[in-house]
Amino acid sequence: MYNLLVAQSGGPTAVINATLVGILQGAHTSSKVETVYGAKYGIEGVIEDDILNLNELMKDTQALATLKYTPSSALGTCRYKLKDWHMDEEPYRKIVETFYKYNIKYFIYIGGNDSMDTVDKLTQYCKIHKHDFVIVGAPKTIDNDLNLTDHCPGYGSAAKYIATTIAELERDTAVYNVPAVTVVEIMGRNAGWLTAAAALPRLNGGNGADLIYLCEKEFNIDRFIADVEEKLKQKNNILIAVSEGIKDKNGTYISEQMSSGAVDNFGHKYIAGAARALEKLVRDRIGCKVRAVELNLMQRAAAHIGSETDVVEAMLLGQKAFHSAMDGEGGKMAAIKRVSNDPYRIELITVPVDQVANHEKMVPLEWISEDGHDVMEEMITYLKPLIQGETNIQYENGMPKQYKLF
Amino acid sequence: MYNLLVAQSGGPTAVINATLVGILQGAHTSSKVETVYGAKYGIEGVIEDDILNLNELMKDTQALATLKYTPSSALGTCRYKLKDWHMDEEPYRKIVETFYKYNIKYFIYIGGNDSMDTVDKLTQYCKIHKHDFVIVGAPKTIDNDLNLTDHCPGYGSAAKYIATTIAELERDTAVYNVPAVTVVEIMGRNAGWLTAAAALPRLNGGNGADLIYLCEKEFNIDRFIADVEEKLKQKNNILIAVSEGIKDKNGTYISEQMSSGAVDNFGHKYIAGAARALEKLVRDRIGCKVRAVELNLMQRAAAHIGSETDVVEAMLLGQKAFHSAMDGEGGKMAAIKRVSNDPYRIELITVPVDQVANHEKMVPLEWISEDGHDVMEEMITYLKPLIQGETNIQYENGMPKQYKLF
Numbered sequence: 001m002y003n004l005l006v007a008q009s010g011g012p013t014a015v016i017n018a019t020l021v022g023i024l025q026g027a028h029t030s031s032k033v034e035t036v037y038g039a040k041y042g043i044e045g046v047i048e049d050d051i052l053n054l055n056e057l058m059k060d061t062q063a064l065a066t067l068k069y070t071p072s073s074a075l076g077t078c079r080y081k082l083k084d085w086h087m088d089e090e091p092y093r094k095i096v097e098t099f100y101k102y103n104i105k106y107f108i109y110i111g112g113n114d115s116m117d118t119v120d121k122l123t124q125y126c127k128i129h130k131h132d133f134v135i136v137g138a139p140k141t142i143d144n145d146l147n148l149t150d151h152c153p154g155y156g157s158a159a160k161y162i163a164t165t166i167a168e169l170e171r172d173t174a175v176y177n178v179p180a181v182t183v184v185e186i187m188g189r190n191a192g193w194l195t196a197a198a199a200l201p202r203l204n205g206g207n208g209a210d211l212i213y214l215c216e217k218e219f220n221i222d223r224f225i226a227d228v229e230e231k232l233k234q235k236n237n238i239l240i241a242v243s244e245g246i247k248d249k250n251g252t253y254i255s256e257q258m259s260s261g262a263v264d265n266f267g268h269k270y271i272a273g274a275a276r277a278l279e280k281l282v283r284d285r286i287g288c289k290v291r292a293v294e295l296n297l298m299q300r301a302a303a304h305i306g307s308e309t310d311v312v313e314a315m316l317l318g319q320k321a322f323h324s325a326m327d328g329e330g331g332k333m334a335a336i337k338r339v340s341n342d343p344y345r346i347e348l349i350t351v352p353v354d355q356v357a358n359h360e361k362m363v364p365l366e367w368i369s370e371d372g373h374d375v376m377e378e379m380i381t382y383l384k385p386l387i388q389g390e391t392n393i394q395y396e397n398g399m400p401k402q403y404k405l406f
Numbered sequence: 407m408y409n410l411l412v413a414q415s416g417g418p419t420a421v422i423n424a425t426l427v428g429i430l431q432g433a434h435t436s437s438k439v440e441t442v443y444g445a446k447y448g449i450e451g452v453i454e455d456d457i458l459n460l461n462e463l464m465k466d467t468q469a470l471a472t473l474k475y476t477p478s479s480a481l482g483t484c485r486y487k488l489k490d491w492h493m494d495e496e497p498y499r500k501i502v503e504t505f506y507k508y509n510i511k512y513f514i515y516i517g518g519n520d521s522m523d524t525v526d527k528l529t530q531y532c533k534i535h536k537h538d539f540v541i542v543g544a545p546k547t548i549d550n551d552l553n554l555t556d557h558c559p560g561y562g563s564a565a566k567y568i569a570t571t572i573a574e575l576e577r578d579t580a581v582y583n584v585p586a587v588t589v590v591e592i593m594g595r596n597a598g599w600l601t602a603a604a605a606l607p608r609l610n611g612g613n614g615a616d617l618i619y620l621c622e623k624e625f626n627i628d629r630f631i632a633d634v635e636e637k638l639k640q641k642n643n644i645l646i647a648v649s650e651g652i653k654d655k656n657g658t659y660i661s662e663q664m665s666s667g668a669v670d671n672f673g674h675k676y677i678a679g680a681a682r683a684l685e686k687l688v689r690d691r692i693g694c695k696v697r698a699v700e701l702n703l704m705q706r707a708a709a710h711i712g713s714e715t716d717v718v719e720a721m722l723l724g725q726k727a728f729h730s731a732m733d734g735e736g737g738k739m740a741a742i743k744r745v746s747n748d749p750y751r752i753e754l755i756t757v758p759v760d761q762v763a764n765h766e767k768m769v770p771l772e773w774i775s776e777d778g779h780d781v782m783e784e785m786i787t788y789l790k791p792l793i794q795g796e797t798n799i800q801y802e803n804g805m806p807k808q809y810k811l812f
Contacts, residue, residue: 012578041583072577163805164710171478172418172707177447203803296699301574305710387804397609398793399569
């Protein structure tokens with residue numbers, strides 16, 4: 001019997017712990033694993049031998065029921081990128097050392113495309129150095145930008161939060177009888193998947209956002225002002241959704257002038273402030289009442305309005321990753337294949353991690369309207385099933401109950 | 407038989423429509439009122455004769471069940487302040503004209519302290535000019551700053567949203583193993599009631615916000631930096647809650663340097679940007695990772711995480727206002743008197759509106775810690791019952807169902 005190690009990486013989501021629960025459920029009902037360990041703060045915990053024994057948690061169904069609905073990474077996370085081992089072998093050696101020390105054969109890494117790069121590099125390294133470890137990925141990202149999977153756990157819950165919030169903001173901004181523009185900035189890095197959720201209130205007869213700008217299309221400031229002026233002729237209160245990553249025709253972020261220029265460990269530009277840039281623009285060029293709203297950390301942490309579909313799929317993908325590891329499928333990521341939209345049906349599959357790592361899957365351009373300020377029916381059809389179902393969160397003292405590992 | 411007119415005023419809340427529902431329920435079960443009318447966009451709709459007949463809605467229990475949980479003002483709202491009638495009698499004349507035109511005897515105005523000023527001025531005007539109208543107020547404000555009522559409808563739901571969100575942000579910001587500061591800006595104008603809700607996660611064993619600054623106490627920038635540095639010695643991830651209205655010893659808003667200087671119709675300064683000002687300060691003076699989060703419109707519109715206690719009380723206050731009107735109690739506001747904390751019990755009372763208008767009720771200084779960066783047990787004891795109970799919202803296509811009046 002061998003042991004299993006699990007770690008979580010990248011930005012938090014509402015359901016990354018549901019995937020952890022799925023893995024623990026898999027291990028608990030398997031005769032192939034003796035002990036499940038968790039590394040604190042992602043791969044950094046593996047490198048630094050910061051390891052927790054999760055066997056007690058695995059047996060505690062009450063705790064797992066709460067953990068499933070607790071947002072963010074219970075094990076902590078990191079934004080650590082492994083360099084090519086030829087350039088810096090030290091972290092690889094330390095990882096392997098930790099694996100041997102804890103008699104670990106299986107390692108499951110829950111994360112986004114940068115984490116899949118880690119799974120890929122480690123798999124390659126172990127293969128070359130004849131270490132018999134099975135390293136598997138489980139997907140996670142609110143950005144929904146992972147290749148080879150129909151969608152990503154975390155996305156559905158964030159989209160449900162955004163759809164609900166946009167519907168509420170639509171009511172909120174409609175109350176005054178004076179021209180007003182509200183610009184809502186939505187996460188997603190270079191992909192507009194999340195921003196598209198601002199259209200969903202239309203399923204219930206609302207407008208959702210009146211104008212929706214995804215970062216896949218070039219953002220033109222003059223056209224934007226013309227769009228807003230046109231809408232203001234039709235109605236007083238305009239609600240606008242924009243991706244944080246909207247760029248002009250030169251590929252420069254619209255928020256650039258307000259950004260700090262800081263860069264994270266992956267070399268990603270710190271992007272924020274698209275809504276504020278547009279707020280200023282509307283104030284200067286149109287002169288009406290205008291307000292910028294950033295959904296900020298709330299859109300990835302709001303487990304209280306999570307999608308039950310998303311939670312269940314996140315658990316199932318954890319189980320799938322576990323069984324793939326048991327089957328010796330190293331270098332793979334558990335993924336979702338959509339079989340049909342209505343009724344909504346999926347299959348769980350595995351895909352080669354090297355084709356996921358360092359790719360970004362964008363919204364197809366044909367799902368964005370010709371005029372560039374709305375999404376097409378296909379986008380709504382794709383998104384609708386992912387926000388269905390309300391979670392059965394337990395409340396304590398009027399607040400959602402949470403499970404805290406450390 | 408006479409008719410009743412109702413209107414909503416001031417900023418939106420999650421439960422202002424529940425008060426409207428309470429009034430409609432009162433009228434529906436009374437033999438004293440023939441027709442209920444609603445004025446669109448607050449008192450402006452009364453002045454401009456923009457009136458809806460609400461009798462169909464009153465009988466539609468299905469619609470009322472949805473409206474009860476629909477955030478913001480279904481009738482629309484305004485920020486219109488009546489001048490003294492000696493200075494400008496025209497609007498008063500128009501209001502009275504509308505009252506006579508629709509055979510209105512009773513007028514209930516749902517709103518905050520500025521709206522209670524309208525109730526007061528109209529009551530005085532009608533008394534002097536021998537118009538036999540009964541004008542009554544029903545309270546509403548997330549700021550919880552109304553005089554003579556234990557608390558205000560809208561506050562409990564906003565506080566529940568903030569408590570839940572702070573608990574989620576606590577999980578979100580705890581995941582990285584590097585020093586980081588997150589500053590969350592919370593509404594409340596000049597009162598810190600809402601900001602205090604950032605302490606509530608402690609009831610469930612969390613930290614809530616590590617540092618909490620209410621606007622009732624002078625905010626000192628140097629002490630703030632010292633507080634943050636001290637906390638960073640104890641732990642890596644610091645969560646800070648600040649009132650939007652924090653001021654320095656001269657009474658200048660901390661956000662002043664970033665504010666637009668714009669003033670609304672009531673002469674209130676446009677205040678926003680306290681968190682951003684502090685974000686910049688932490689970056690400049692401490693130099694660690696720092697992020698500003700504004701809960702913005704979401705904190706007043708998030709009916710999906712409303713407090714059932716708040717919804718029920720909002721309805722009951724609508725009914726109380728209705729019955730006060732029927733009893734001829736003009737110039738009064740329906741209000742809440744707290745009888746006990748545990749078990750939580752209240753009484754519905756009426757209070758003279760002239761003692762509510764233009765007052766702001768602040769958090770007692772003894773409910774704020776000596777060091778100025780936390781709240782005392784009394785504050786938590788006061789707040790805890792108000793966020794209890796989860797609403798029974800109906801979902802449609804994965805989003806809360808809403809009722810839209812026009």
